[in-house]
Amino acid sequence: MAYPAFRPDRINHGFGPLVSHVLDARLRLAGHIRHTPLVPCPALSAQAGHTVALKLDLLQETGSFKLRGATNRILTLPPQRRARGVVTASTGNHGRAVAHAAARLGLRAVVCLSALVPANKVEAVRALGAEVRIVGRSQDDATVEAQRLVREEGMAWIAPFDDPAVIAGQGTLGLEVVEDLPEVTTVLVPLSGGGLAAGVALAVKTVRPKARVIGVSMERGAAMHASLLAGRPVDVEECPTLADSLGGGIGLANRHTFDLCRDLLDDVMLLTETEIAAGMRHLHHCHGLTAEGAAAVGPAALLAGKVRLDGPAVCLVTGGNVDRETFRRVIAAADAETAAATALHEVA
Numbered sequence: 336m337a338y339p340a341f342r343p344d345r346i347n348h349g350f351g352p353l354v355s356h357v358l359d360a361r362l363r364l365a366g367h368i369r370h371t372p373l374v375p376c377p378a379l380s381a382q383a384g385h386t387v388a389l390k391l392d393l394l395q396e397t398g399s400f401k402l403r404g405a406t407n408r409i410l411t412l413p414p415q416r417r418a419r420g421v422v423t424a425s426t427g428n429h430g431r432a433v434a435h436a437a438a439r440l441g442l443r444a445v446v447c448l449s450a451l452v453p454a455n456k457v458e459a460v461r462a463l464g465a466e467v468r469i470v471g472r473s474q475d476d477a478t479v480e481a482q483r484l485v486r487e488e489g490m491a492w493i494a495p496f497d498d499p500a501v502i503a504g505q506g507t508l509g510l511e512v513v514e515d516l517p518e519v520t521t522v523l524v525p526l527s528g529g530g531l532a533a534g535v536a537l538a539v540k541t542v543r544p545k546a547r548v549i550g551v552s553m554e555r556g557a558a559m560h561a562s563l564l565a566g567r568p569v570d571v572e573e574c575p576t577l578a579d580s581l582g583g584g585i586g587l588a589n590r591h592t593f594d595l596c597r598d599l600l601d602d603v604m605l606l607t608e609t610e611i612a613a614g615m616r617h618l619h620h621c622h623g624l625t626a627e628g629a630a631a632v633g634p635a636a637l638l639a640g641k642v643r644l645d646g647p648a649v650c651l652v653t654g655g656n657v658d659r660e661t662f663r664r665v666i667a668a669a670d671a672e673t674a675a676a677t678a679l680h681e682v683a
C-alpha cells in the first residue's frame with residue numbers, strides 16, 4: 336500500500352528532539368540492556384539475493400525488546416515519582432518488562448489484569464516480582480484500575496508504546512542495527528502500537544536516510560495499518576492470531592506513534608496465519624530459535640515474497656514468549672506437511 340512519502344524535513348525539524356531522546360536512551364540504558372546479536376541468515380539471503388540478517392532481541396532479558404522502552408521510561412522518572420512505584424495493565428511482553436525493570440531498580444510495580452487472563456500469564460508476571468491486581472473482566476477494567484492508582488496513589492503509568500521515552504528506548508534497537516550493519520537498506524519491523532517501528536525508524540533514518548523501514552503485521556486485526564489507511568487512529572476488531580503480541584488498538588487518542596509511523600514508515604505488509612507459521616518454522620529449523628508469531632513476521636514476509644530487497648536487510652526478531660502448546664502445534668504442522676509430501680512422492 337502507498338503512504339505519503341517519507342519527509343526527511345520532519346526528521347530534522349519536527350522529530351529532531353525525539354532523535355536526541357534515542358541517543359540519550361542509549362547512554363541511559365547501558366548496563367541495563369543487552370546489545371543483542373545480529374546473525375546472518377544464509378537461506379533467506381540465498382532466496383532474496385541480498386544479505387539478510389536477524390536481530391535477535393528475543394535474547395533480551397524477559398524474552399523481548401520491550402525491556403528497552405520500559406526501562407528507559409522508568410529511568411527518566413524523577414526520584415520522588417519512582418519512590419511511589421510504577422503501574423501498567425499489560426498481560427504480555429510489556430507487563431513482563433515493567434515488572435522486571437522495576438524489580439531490578441528496587442521499585443514497587445503493580446500490574447493490573449482482568450480475571451480472564453490465564454493463570455500461567457498471571458504467574459509469569461508475579462514471578463518477576465510484580466504485584467498483580469485482578470480487576471473486572473476486560474482489559475478496559477484493568478486499565479481503569481491502573482489509572483485510579485495513578486490518580487490516588489501517585490504511581491507512574493508506564494505506557495506500552497505511545498510515550499516518547501518508550502519510543503526512544505525501542506529506538507536503541509535501531510541504533511544497534513546500523514552499528515552492526517552500516518550498509519543496511521531495509522529493516523523489517525513487527526508492527527502493533529508502533530512504538531518499536533517509530534523508534535527504530537527515527538534511529539535508522541537519521542543515520543541512513545535512504546534506508547527503508549517496513550512495518551509487518553498480521554491480516555487479522557492490524558490496528559496501525561487500518562489507522563494509516565483511514566488517516567486517523569481507528570479501532571479494529573481483535574482476532575485470535577499467532578502474532579498475539581501484535582494485537583490490540585493504537586488508542587483513539589494516540590499522540591505520538593500514529594504520526595511517526597505515518598511519516599517514517601515506507602510501507603506496511605500484512606501476513607496470513609499460514610505465512611506467520613512458516614516464519615516461525617524457519618526460525619526454528621534454520622536457527623534453533625523459539626520465536627513467537629509476532630517475532631517471525633519479518634522472515635515470514637521475505638519467505639512469502641512480499642518484500643523485494645535492493646540491498647542488505649535486517650529482520651527484527653522481537654520476542655520468544657510463545658506458549659509451548661502453540662509452538663508445538665506450529666512446528667508439528669510442518670512436519671505433517673513434510674510427511675504428507677514425502678508420502679505422495681513415494682506413491683508417485
Ligand SMILES: *Cc1c(COP(=O)(O)O)cnc(C)c1O
Pocket residue numbers: 399401427428429495496525526527528529530531532580581627629630653654655
Ligand atoms: C509489543 C511487541 C511488538 C510490537 O511493538 P509495538 O511497539 O507495539 O509496535 C512486536 N513484537 C513483540 C514480540 C512485541 O511484544
